[in-house]
Amino acid sequence: MERIKVSKLLKSVEFGMDVNVKGWVRTKRGNKNVAFIALNDGSIIHNIQVVVDVEKFDEETLKLITTGSCISVIGELVESMGQGQSCEIQAKEIQVYGTADAETYPLQKKGHTLEFLREIAHLRPRTNTFGAVLRIRHAMAYGIHKYFNDKGFVYLHTPIITGSDAEGAGAMFRVTTLDAANPPKNTDGTVNFVEDFFGKSTNLTVSGQLEGELGAMALSEVYTFGPTFRAENSNTPRHLAEFWMIEPEMAFFEITDNMDLAEDFLKYLISYALENCADDLEFLNKMYDNELIERLKFVVENPFERLPYTKAIDILVNSGHKFEFPVSWGTDLQSEHERYLVENHFKKPVILTDYPRDIKAFYMKQNEDGKTVRAMDVLFPKIGEIIGGSQREEDYDKLLARIKEMNIHEEDLWWYLETRKFGTAPHAGFGLGFERLILFVSGMSNIRDVIPFPRTPKNAEF
RNA sequence: UCCUACUUAGCUCAGUUGGUUAGAGCAUCUGACUGUUAAUCAGAGGGUCGCUGGUUCAAGUCCAGCAGUGGGAGCCA
Secondary structure: OEEHHHHHHOOOOOOOOOOEEEEEEEEEOOOOEEEEEEEEOOOOOOOOEEEEEEEHOOOHHHHHOOOEEEEEEEEEEEEOOOOOOOOEEEEEEEEEEEHHHOOOOOHHHHHHHHHHHHOOOHHHOOHHHHHHHHHHHHHHHHHHHHHHHOOOOEEOOOOOEEOHHHHHOOOOOOOOHHHHOOOEEEOOOOOHHHHHHOOOOEEOOOOHHHHHHHHHHHOOEEEEEEEEEEEOOOOOOOOOEEEEEEEEEEEOOOOHHHHHHHHEEEEEHHHHHHHHHHHHHHHHHHHHOOOOOHHHHHHHHOOEEEEEEHHHHHHHHHOOOOOOOOOOOOOOOOOOHHHHHHHHHHOOOEEEEEHHHHOOOEEEEOOOOEEEEEEEEEEEEEEEEEEEEEEEOHHHHHHHHHHHHHOOOOOHHHHHHHHHOOOOOEEEEEEEEEHHHHHHHHHOOOOOHHOOOOOOOEEEOO
Protein backbone atom coordinates (compact mmCIF):
# COMPACT_ATOMS: atom_id res chain seq x y z
CA MET A 1 0.00 0.00 0.00
CA GLU A 2 1.24 3.47 -0.87
CA ARG A 3 2.40 5.57 2.02
CA ILE A 4 0.53 8.79 2.75
CA LYS A 5 2.13 11.71 4.54
CA VAL A 6 0.64 13.04 7.76
CA SER A 7 0.24 16.53 6.26
CA LYS A 8 -1.96 15.13 3.51
CA LEU A 9 -3.84 12.83 5.86
CA LEU A 10 -4.86 15.60 8.26
CA LYS A 11 -6.44 17.54 5.41
CA SER A 12 -8.34 14.50 4.17
CA VAL A 13 -11.97 14.10 5.06
CA GLU A 14 -12.55 10.70 3.45
CA PHE A 15 -13.19 8.51 6.44
CA GLY A 16 -13.48 4.77 6.06
CA MET A 17 -10.53 4.09 3.78
CA ASP A 18 -7.38 2.21 4.70
CA VAL A 19 -4.15 4.21 4.78
CA ASN A 20 -0.48 3.58 5.44
CA VAL A 21 1.51 6.12 7.50
CA LYS A 22 5.14 5.93 8.52
CA GLY A 23 6.86 8.04 11.11
CA TRP A 24 8.44 8.47 14.50
CA VAL A 25 6.53 7.95 17.74
CA ARG A 26 6.19 11.07 19.87
CA THR A 27 4.21 9.52 22.75
CA LYS A 28 2.33 6.38 23.56
CA ARG A 29 -0.25 6.26 26.35
CA GLY A 30 -3.30 4.27 27.30
CA ASN A 31 -4.33 1.27 29.39
CA LYS A 32 -4.52 -2.49 28.97
CA ASN A 33 -7.36 -2.26 26.50
CA VAL A 34 -6.40 0.60 24.24
CA ALA A 35 -3.22 2.49 23.38
CA PHE A 36 -2.79 5.86 21.66
CA ILE A 37 0.28 6.61 19.60
CA ALA A 38 1.09 10.13 18.46
CA LEU A 39 2.96 9.70 15.17
CA ASN A 40 4.92 12.40 13.31
CA ASP A 41 6.72 12.24 9.97
CA GLY A 42 7.99 15.81 9.78
CA SER A 43 5.66 16.80 6.96
CA ILE A 44 3.65 19.00 9.32
CA ILE A 45 3.89 20.03 12.95
CA HIS A 46 0.78 18.05 13.92
CA ASN A 47 0.77 14.36 14.78
CA ILE A 48 -1.64 11.71 13.60
CA GLN A 49 -3.17 9.68 16.40
CA VAL A 50 -2.98 5.93 15.96
CA VAL A 51 -5.46 3.94 18.05
CA VAL A 52 -4.42 0.43 18.98
CA ASP A 53 -6.87 -2.17 20.23
CA VAL A 54 -4.38 -3.89 22.53
CA GLU A 55 -5.86 -7.40 22.45
CA LYS A 56 -5.55 -7.54 18.64
CA PHE A 57 -1.78 -7.13 18.74
CA ASP A 58 1.17 -9.10 19.98
CA GLU A 59 2.27 -7.74 23.39
CA GLU A 60 5.98 -7.95 22.53
CA THR A 61 5.51 -5.80 19.42
CA LEU A 62 3.59 -3.14 21.33
CA LYS A 63 6.36 -3.02 23.92
CA LEU A 64 8.81 -1.98 21.20
CA ILE A 65 6.72 1.08 20.39
CA THR A 66 8.25 3.74 22.60
CA THR A 67 8.96 7.45 22.26
CA GLY A 68 11.45 7.83 19.41
CA SER A 69 10.83 4.50 17.70
CA CYS A 70 9.97 4.38 14.00
CA ILE A 71 6.92 2.49 12.80
CA SER A 72 4.71 1.88 9.78
CA VAL A 73 0.97 1.64 10.41
CA ILE A 74 -1.80 0.39 8.18
CA GLY A 75 -5.31 1.12 9.36
CA GLU A 76 -8.64 2.73 8.71
CA LEU A 77 -8.93 6.51 8.78
CA VAL A 78 -11.84 7.24 11.09
CA GLU A 79 -13.45 10.20 12.77
CA SER A 80 -11.98 10.58 16.24
CA MET A 81 -14.11 9.71 19.24
CA GLY A 82 -11.92 11.84 21.50
CA GLN A 83 -11.35 15.56 21.81
CA GLY A 84 -8.25 17.21 20.43
CA GLN A 85 -8.15 15.77 16.92
CA SER A 86 -10.72 15.33 14.17
CA CYS A 87 -9.42 12.12 12.66
CA GLU A 88 -7.30 9.15 13.70
CA ILE A 89 -6.16 5.78 12.44
CA GLN A 90 -7.63 2.57 13.81
CA ALA A 91 -4.59 0.30 13.50
CA LYS A 92 -4.80 -3.01 11.63
CA GLU A 93 -1.10 -3.74 11.06
CA ILE A 94 1.98 -2.26 12.69
CA GLN A 95 5.55 -2.82 11.58
CA VAL A 96 8.39 -1.61 13.76
CA TYR A 97 11.24 -0.26 11.63
CA GLY A 98 13.48 0.88 14.45
CA THR A 99 13.26 0.72 18.20
CA ALA A 100 14.45 3.47 20.57
CA ASP A 101 15.51 2.22 23.99
CA ALA A 102 13.42 4.24 26.43
CA GLU A 103 16.15 4.28 29.06
CA THR A 104 18.72 5.90 26.79
CA TYR A 105 16.75 7.83 24.15
CA PRO A 106 17.39 11.45 25.15
CA LEU A 107 14.18 13.07 23.91
CA GLN A 108 11.30 12.90 26.35
CA LYS A 109 7.66 13.71 25.90
CA LYS A 110 8.34 16.69 28.09
CA GLY A 111 9.85 19.88 26.73
CA HIS A 112 13.61 20.38 26.69
CA THR A 113 15.75 23.47 26.89
CA LEU A 114 17.24 24.72 23.63
CA GLU A 115 20.69 24.48 25.23
CA PHE A 116 20.24 20.77 25.84
CA LEU A 117 18.91 20.20 22.34
CA ARG A 118 22.04 21.83 20.89
CA GLU A 119 24.04 19.01 22.47
CA ILE A 120 21.93 16.46 20.60
CA ALA A 121 21.69 18.25 17.25
CA HIS A 122 21.50 14.86 15.51
CA LEU A 123 18.12 14.21 17.15
CA ARG A 124 16.65 17.67 17.62
CA PRO A 125 14.98 17.78 14.17
CA ARG A 126 12.51 15.34 15.73
CA THR A 127 11.16 17.99 18.09
CA ASN A 128 8.21 20.24 17.28
CA THR A 129 10.38 23.33 17.55
CA PHE A 130 13.09 22.21 15.15
CA GLY A 131 10.61 20.66 12.76
CA ALA A 132 8.89 24.04 12.57
CA VAL A 133 12.13 26.01 12.22
CA LEU A 134 13.54 23.70 9.55
CA ARG A 135 10.34 23.80 7.51
CA ILE A 136 10.35 27.60 7.73
CA ARG A 137 14.02 27.62 6.72
CA HIS A 138 13.19 25.55 3.68
CA ALA A 139 10.25 27.77 2.74
CA MET A 140 12.45 30.86 2.97
CA ALA A 141 15.14 29.30 0.76
CA TYR A 142 12.52 28.43 -1.81
CA GLY A 143 10.91 31.87 -1.52
CA ILE A 144 14.26 33.55 -2.17
CA HIS A 145 14.80 31.65 -5.41
CA LYS A 146 11.22 32.24 -6.46
CA TYR A 147 11.40 35.97 -5.80
CA PHE A 148 14.54 36.49 -7.83
CA ASN A 149 13.49 34.10 -10.59
CA ASP A 150 10.19 35.94 -11.01
CA LYS A 151 12.12 39.20 -11.31
CA GLY A 152 14.51 37.84 -13.96
CA PHE A 153 17.60 37.57 -11.77
CA VAL A 154 20.21 34.94 -12.62
CA TYR A 155 21.41 32.67 -9.82
CA LEU A 156 25.19 33.01 -9.98
CA HIS A 157 27.42 30.43 -8.31
CA THR A 158 30.39 32.29 -6.92
CA PRO A 159 33.44 30.37 -5.69
CA ILE A 160 33.65 28.98 -2.17
CA ILE A 161 37.42 28.74 -2.32
CA THR A 162 38.96 32.10 -3.03
CA GLY A 163 42.49 33.30 -3.69
CA SER A 164 41.57 36.89 -3.07
CA ASP A 165 42.48 38.19 0.33
CA ALA A 166 40.98 41.58 -0.35
CA GLU A 167 37.33 41.01 0.39
CA GLY A 168 37.88 42.69 3.71
CA ALA A 169 34.86 41.24 5.47
CA GLY A 170 36.69 39.52 8.28
CA ALA A 171 39.14 36.79 9.26
CA MET A 172 39.29 33.83 6.89
CA PHE A 173 39.71 30.06 7.09
CA ARG A 174 42.74 28.84 5.18
CA VAL A 175 42.30 26.09 2.60
CA THR A 176 45.42 24.02 2.07
CA THR A 177 46.68 20.53 1.27
CA LEU A 178 50.11 21.25 2.72
CA ASP A 179 51.33 19.15 5.65
CA ALA A 180 50.49 21.28 8.69
CA ALA A 181 53.30 19.70 10.71
CA ASN A 182 55.95 20.19 8.04
CA PRO A 183 55.03 22.74 5.33
CA PRO A 184 57.48 23.76 2.60
CA LYS A 185 59.29 26.95 3.57
CA ASN A 186 60.73 29.92 1.76
CA THR A 187 64.29 30.98 2.54
CA ASP A 188 62.94 33.63 4.92
CA GLY A 189 61.08 30.99 6.94
CA THR A 190 57.54 31.77 5.73
CA VAL A 191 55.36 29.02 4.27
CA ASN A 192 55.81 28.55 0.54
CA PHE A 193 52.29 28.45 -0.84
CA VAL A 194 53.55 28.11 -4.40
CA GLU A 195 53.77 24.41 -3.58
CA ASP A 196 50.19 24.33 -2.29
CA PHE A 197 47.30 22.82 -4.30
CA PHE A 198 46.34 26.04 -6.08
CA GLY A 199 49.87 27.38 -6.27
CA LYS A 200 48.94 30.25 -3.99
CA SER A 201 47.41 30.91 -0.59
CA THR A 202 43.67 30.25 -0.61
CA ASN A 203 40.80 30.67 1.84
CA LEU A 204 37.09 30.00 2.21
CA THR A 205 35.00 32.87 0.94
CA VAL A 206 33.73 35.59 3.25
CA SER A 207 31.52 37.08 0.53
CA GLY A 208 30.54 36.44 -3.06
CA GLN A 209 29.99 40.11 -3.73
CA LEU A 210 33.06 40.92 -5.82
CA GLU A 211 32.37 38.01 -8.15
CA GLY A 212 28.68 38.92 -8.04
CA GLU A 213 29.57 42.31 -9.48
CA LEU A 214 31.36 40.59 -12.38
CA GLY A 215 28.13 38.72 -13.13
CA ALA A 216 25.99 41.84 -12.91
CA MET A 217 28.26 43.56 -15.44
CA ALA A 218 27.05 41.03 -18.01
CA LEU A 219 23.69 39.61 -16.90
CA SER A 220 22.27 42.84 -15.40
CA GLU A 221 20.71 41.26 -12.32
CA VAL A 222 22.26 38.36 -10.46
CA TYR A 223 22.15 36.92 -6.97
CA THR A 224 24.24 34.49 -5.01
CA PHE A 225 22.95 32.19 -2.28
CA GLY A 226 25.56 30.01 -0.68
CA PRO A 227 27.67 29.23 2.35
CA THR A 228 29.95 31.90 3.74
CA PHE A 229 32.73 31.54 6.30
CA ARG A 230 34.12 33.89 8.92
CA ALA A 231 36.93 32.84 11.23
CA GLU A 232 36.10 35.55 13.76
CA ASN A 233 36.08 34.52 17.40
CA SER A 234 32.51 35.73 17.75
CA ASN A 235 30.53 34.25 20.60
CA THR A 236 27.10 35.77 20.31
CA PRO A 237 23.56 34.60 19.55
CA ARG A 238 23.79 36.37 16.15
CA HIS A 239 27.05 34.99 14.67
CA LEU A 240 28.13 31.74 13.06
CA ALA A 241 31.48 30.70 11.60
CA GLU A 242 29.60 29.06 8.70
CA PHE A 243 26.40 30.71 7.53
CA TRP A 244 24.41 31.25 4.36
CA MET A 245 24.17 34.56 2.64
CA ILE A 246 22.10 35.99 -0.19
CA GLU A 247 23.82 38.68 -2.25
CA PRO A 248 21.93 40.30 -5.13
CA GLU A 249 23.91 42.59 -7.41
CA MET A 250 22.18 44.80 -9.99
CA ALA A 251 23.53 46.83 -12.88
CA PHE A 252 21.87 50.21 -13.43
CA PHE A 253 20.59 50.30 -9.83
CA GLU A 254 21.37 53.32 -7.72
CA ILE A 255 21.15 53.45 -3.95
CA THR A 256 17.40 54.21 -3.88
CA ASP A 257 16.66 51.30 -6.23
CA ASN A 258 18.77 49.15 -3.92
CA MET A 259 16.71 50.21 -0.90
CA ASP A 260 13.46 49.62 -2.74
CA LEU A 261 14.58 46.12 -3.67
CA ALA A 262 15.78 45.27 -0.16
CA GLU A 263 12.50 46.41 1.40
CA ASP A 264 10.33 44.67 -1.17
CA PHE A 265 12.41 41.48 -0.90
CA LEU A 266 12.13 41.29 2.90
CA LYS A 267 8.40 42.00 2.82
CA TYR A 268 7.88 39.35 0.15
CA LEU A 269 9.70 36.72 2.21
CA ILE A 270 7.86 37.53 5.42
CA SER A 271 4.52 37.45 3.58
CA TYR A 272 5.54 34.15 2.04
CA ALA A 273 6.17 32.72 5.52
CA LEU A 274 2.85 34.03 6.85
CA GLU A 275 1.01 32.41 3.96
CA ASN A 276 2.89 29.13 3.72
CA CYS A 277 4.09 28.39 7.26
CA ALA A 278 1.00 29.33 9.25
CA ASP A 279 0.91 26.18 11.42
CA ASP A 280 4.58 26.38 12.30
CA LEU A 281 4.42 30.12 13.02
CA GLU A 282 1.41 29.62 15.28
CA PHE A 283 3.33 27.01 17.24
CA LEU A 284 6.37 29.26 17.64
CA ASN A 285 4.14 32.20 18.48
CA LYS A 286 2.53 30.17 21.26
CA MET A 287 5.69 28.57 22.64
CA TYR A 288 8.41 31.19 22.29
CA ASP A 289 7.23 34.63 21.26
CA ASN A 290 3.64 35.78 21.72
CA GLU A 291 4.13 38.80 19.49
CA LEU A 292 5.80 36.99 16.60
CA ILE A 293 2.95 36.91 14.10
CA GLU A 294 1.86 40.42 15.03
CA ARG A 295 5.42 41.67 14.46
CA LEU A 296 5.73 39.91 11.09
CA LYS A 297 2.46 41.45 9.91
CA PHE A 298 3.54 44.87 11.12
CA VAL A 299 6.77 44.71 9.12
CA VAL A 300 4.90 43.70 5.97
CA GLU A 301 2.27 46.43 6.32
CA ASN A 302 4.43 49.45 7.16
CA PRO A 303 7.06 51.31 5.14
CA PHE A 304 10.60 51.15 6.47
CA GLU A 305 11.98 54.43 7.82
CA ARG A 306 14.79 55.74 5.62
CA LEU A 307 17.31 58.33 6.77
CA PRO A 308 20.96 59.24 6.38
CA TYR A 309 23.52 58.38 9.03
CA THR A 310 24.06 62.06 9.82
CA LYS A 311 20.39 62.52 10.68
CA ALA A 312 20.44 59.39 12.83
CA ILE A 313 23.35 60.83 14.79
CA ASP A 314 21.32 64.02 15.39
CA ILE A 315 18.38 61.98 16.68
CA LEU A 316 20.61 60.01 19.02
CA VAL A 317 22.44 63.09 20.31
CA ASN A 318 19.17 64.96 20.94
CA SER A 319 17.36 61.95 22.39
CA GLY A 320 18.38 62.70 25.96
CA HIS A 321 18.91 58.97 26.31
CA LYS A 322 21.93 57.79 28.30
CA PHE A 323 24.07 55.51 26.13
CA GLU A 324 26.94 53.42 27.39
CA PHE A 325 28.97 54.50 24.35
CA PRO A 326 28.86 58.19 23.40
CA VAL A 327 27.43 59.14 20.01
CA SER A 328 29.45 61.26 17.64
CA TRP A 329 29.67 61.79 13.88
CA GLY A 330 32.32 59.59 12.29
CA THR A 331 32.09 56.56 14.56
CA ASP A 332 30.15 53.44 13.78
CA LEU A 333 26.82 53.00 15.53
CA GLN A 334 26.87 50.62 18.49
CA SER A 335 24.23 47.94 18.98
CA GLU A 336 22.53 50.05 21.63
CA HIS A 337 22.27 52.99 19.21
CA GLU A 338 20.76 50.88 16.45
CA ARG A 339 18.37 49.33 18.92
CA TYR A 340 17.30 52.76 20.19
CA LEU A 341 16.49 53.95 16.67
CA VAL A 342 14.54 50.84 15.71
CA GLU A 343 12.85 49.91 18.96
CA ASN A 344 12.39 53.25 20.76
CA HIS A 345 12.43 56.08 18.26
CA PHE A 346 10.87 54.81 15.02
CA LYS A 347 9.42 51.52 16.31
CA LYS A 348 9.81 49.94 12.85
CA PRO A 349 12.57 48.73 10.51
CA VAL A 350 15.05 51.46 9.59
CA ILE A 351 17.32 51.87 6.58
CA LEU A 352 20.36 54.03 7.30
CA THR A 353 22.34 55.46 4.38
CA ASP A 354 25.33 57.66 3.58
CA TYR A 355 27.75 56.51 6.25
CA PRO A 356 31.14 58.15 6.78
CA ARG A 357 33.53 56.75 4.19
CA ASP A 358 36.20 55.94 6.75
CA ILE A 359 34.13 53.26 8.49
CA LYS A 360 32.99 51.51 5.30
CA ALA A 361 34.52 49.26 2.63
CA PHE A 362 36.66 50.42 -0.29
CA TYR A 363 34.15 49.53 -3.01
CA MET A 364 31.32 51.81 -1.89
CA LYS A 365 30.40 54.76 -4.11
CA GLN A 366 31.78 58.02 -2.80
CA ASN A 367 29.37 60.93 -2.41
CA GLU A 368 30.05 64.44 -3.69
CA ASP A 369 30.55 65.74 -0.15
CA GLY A 370 33.86 63.84 0.02
CA LYS A 371 32.95 62.55 3.48
CA THR A 372 30.29 59.90 3.00
CA VAL A 373 29.61 56.83 0.85
CA ARG A 374 26.36 55.39 -0.50
CA ALA A 375 26.10 52.58 2.00
CA MET A 376 22.84 51.25 3.37
CA ASP A 377 22.15 49.11 6.41
CA VAL A 378 18.71 47.67 7.11
CA LEU A 379 18.10 47.46 10.85
CA PHE A 380 15.42 45.18 12.26
CA PRO A 381 13.92 44.99 15.72
CA LYS A 382 15.43 42.33 18.02
CA ILE A 383 18.22 41.28 15.66
CA GLY A 384 19.84 44.53 14.51
CA GLU A 385 21.57 44.63 11.13
CA ILE A 386 19.90 42.17 8.79
CA ILE A 387 21.12 43.65 5.50
CA GLY A 388 24.26 45.56 4.62
CA GLY A 389 24.73 46.96 1.13
CA SER A 390 25.72 49.89 -1.02
CA GLN A 391 25.88 51.42 -4.42
CA ARG A 392 29.30 50.45 -5.78
CA GLU A 393 31.99 52.84 -6.97
CA GLU A 394 31.93 52.48 -10.76
CA ASP A 395 34.56 55.14 -11.50
CA TYR A 396 37.93 53.50 -12.15
CA ASP A 397 40.07 56.38 -10.89
CA LYS A 398 38.08 56.94 -7.72
CA LEU A 399 38.02 53.23 -6.93
CA LEU A 400 41.75 52.83 -7.51
CA ALA A 401 42.51 55.88 -5.39
CA ARG A 402 40.48 54.44 -2.54
CA ILE A 403 42.19 51.05 -2.83
CA LYS A 404 45.60 52.71 -2.59
CA GLU A 405 44.45 54.93 0.25
CA MET A 406 43.40 51.87 2.25
CA ASN A 407 46.62 49.95 1.48
CA ILE A 408 44.84 47.10 -0.32
CA HIS A 409 46.95 45.15 -2.83
CA GLU A 410 45.57 46.38 -6.14
CA GLU A 411 47.31 43.57 -8.06
CA ASP A 412 45.04 41.03 -6.28
CA LEU A 413 42.01 42.92 -7.61
CA TRP A 414 43.09 43.42 -11.23
CA TRP A 415 40.04 41.52 -12.48
CA TYR A 416 37.67 43.56 -10.32
CA LEU A 417 39.20 46.81 -11.51
CA GLU A 418 38.86 45.77 -15.14
CA THR A 419 35.06 45.87 -14.88
CA ARG A 420 35.47 49.62 -14.29
CA LYS A 421 37.86 49.87 -17.22
CA PHE A 422 35.68 48.01 -19.73
CA GLY A 423 32.07 49.10 -19.96
CA THR A 424 31.56 50.20 -16.40
CA ALA A 425 28.04 50.97 -15.21
CA PRO A 426 26.36 52.24 -12.09
CA HIS A 427 25.39 49.27 -9.96
CA ALA A 428 24.43 48.31 -6.45
CA GLY A 429 23.80 45.31 -4.24
CA PHE A 430 23.44 44.02 -0.72
CA GLY A 431 23.98 41.02 1.51
CA LEU A 432 21.28 39.35 3.57
CA GLY A 433 22.31 36.94 6.32
CA PHE A 434 20.02 33.95 5.77
CA GLU A 435 20.08 32.79 9.38
CA ARG A 436 19.33 36.30 10.62
CA LEU A 437 16.28 36.30 8.38
CA ILE A 438 15.21 32.95 9.84
CA LEU A 439 15.85 34.31 13.33
CA PHE A 440 13.45 37.16 12.67
CA VAL A 441 10.81 35.08 10.91
CA SER A 442 10.83 32.22 13.43
CA GLY A 443 11.09 34.34 16.56
CA MET A 444 13.94 32.19 17.84
CA SER A 445 16.53 34.12 19.80
CA ASN A 446 19.77 32.20 19.17
CA ILE A 447 21.21 31.77 15.66
CA ARG A 448 22.44 28.28 16.64
CA ASP A 449 18.80 27.21 16.70
CA VAL A 450 17.94 28.20 13.12
CA ILE A 451 20.63 26.17 11.31
CA PRO A 452 20.66 22.35 11.51
CA PHE A 453 24.30 21.96 12.51
CA PRO A 454 25.81 25.21 13.75
CA ARG A 455 29.53 25.92 13.46
CA THR A 456 30.81 28.28 16.12
CA PRO A 457 34.17 28.77 17.85
CA LYS A 458 35.12 25.50 19.58
CA ASN A 459 32.17 23.63 18.10
CA ALA A 460 32.13 21.58 14.88
CA GLU A 461 30.33 18.51 16.24
CA PHE A 462 27.97 16.54 13.98
C1' U B 1 38.62 38.23 22.75
C1' C B 2 36.42 41.19 27.13
C1' C B 3 32.54 41.56 31.17
C1' U B 4 29.08 38.60 33.92
C1' A B 5 26.29 34.40 35.67
C1' C B 6 26.00 29.32 35.83
C1' U B 7 27.76 23.77 36.00
C1' U B 8 24.20 18.69 41.62
C1' A B 9 20.09 11.97 38.86
C1' G B 10 18.43 10.89 31.76
C1' C B 11 15.98 16.27 31.81
C1' U B 12 14.64 20.84 34.78
C1' C B 13 16.10 22.45 39.38
C1' A B 14 16.30 22.86 45.29
C1' G B 15 20.32 22.15 48.74
C1' U B 16 20.30 27.21 55.02
C1' U B 17 26.02 30.33 58.86
C1' G B 18 30.80 24.27 55.96
C1' G B 19 28.43 19.26 60.01
C1' U B 20 25.47 12.18 60.05
C1' U B 21 23.24 8.20 54.83
C1' A B 22 22.60 14.66 48.92
C1' G B 23 16.46 15.99 47.75
C1' A B 24 12.00 17.26 44.45
C1' G B 25 9.23 17.29 39.80
C1' C B 26 9.36 15.05 35.15
C1' A B 27 11.45 10.81 32.46
C1' U B 28 12.51 5.30 33.03
C1' C B 29 10.88 0.40 35.13
C1' U B 30 6.74 -2.45 37.72
C1' G B 31 1.58 -2.46 38.88
C1' A B 32 -3.61 -0.22 38.63
C1' C B 33 -7.23 2.08 35.37
C1' U B 34 -12.68 0.58 29.19
C1' G B 35 -10.79 6.59 24.71
C1' U B 36 -5.96 8.96 26.28
C1' U B 37 -4.30 14.41 24.94
C1' A B 38 2.81 16.68 28.40
C1' A B 39 -3.13 11.04 30.69
C1' U B 40 -3.86 9.92 35.92
C1' C B 41 -2.81 7.02 40.56
C1' A B 42 0.66 3.70 43.63
C1' G B 43 5.56 1.74 44.19
C1' A B 44 10.80 0.95 42.69
C1' G B 45 15.59 1.78 40.60
C1' G B 46 18.78 5.83 39.40
C1' G B 47 24.42 10.48 41.94
C1' U B 48 32.66 10.37 40.96
C1' C B 49 27.78 17.28 43.16
C1' G B 50 32.11 19.89 35.62
C1' C B 51 37.74 18.76 36.18
C1' U B 52 42.37 19.61 39.02
C1' G B 53 44.52 21.39 43.29
C1' G B 54 44.12 24.00 48.10
C1' U B 55 42.03 25.60 53.18
C1' U B 56 39.66 22.68 57.26
C1' C B 57 38.73 17.75 62.32
C1' A B 58 34.95 17.96 58.30
C1' A B 59 33.70 20.72 51.47
C1' G B 60 27.95 19.98 46.96
C1' U B 61 28.84 24.50 50.14
C1' C B 62 34.98 28.42 51.08
C1' C B 63 39.61 29.69 47.78
C1' A B 64 42.63 29.19 43.06
C1' G B 65 43.35 27.39 38.13
C1' C B 66 41.21 25.01 33.87
C1' A B 67 37.05 23.52 30.79
C1' G B 68 32.08 24.00 29.06
C1' U B 69 27.40 26.64 28.68
C1' G B 70 24.00 31.05 28.97
C1' G B 71 23.50 36.46 28.76
C1' G B 72 25.85 41.26 27.45
C1' A B 73 29.88 43.73 24.41
C1' G B 74 33.30 43.90 20.16
C1' C B 75 33.93 42.05 14.91
C1' C B 76 29.75 41.56 11.27
C1' A B 77 25.44 39.07 7.94
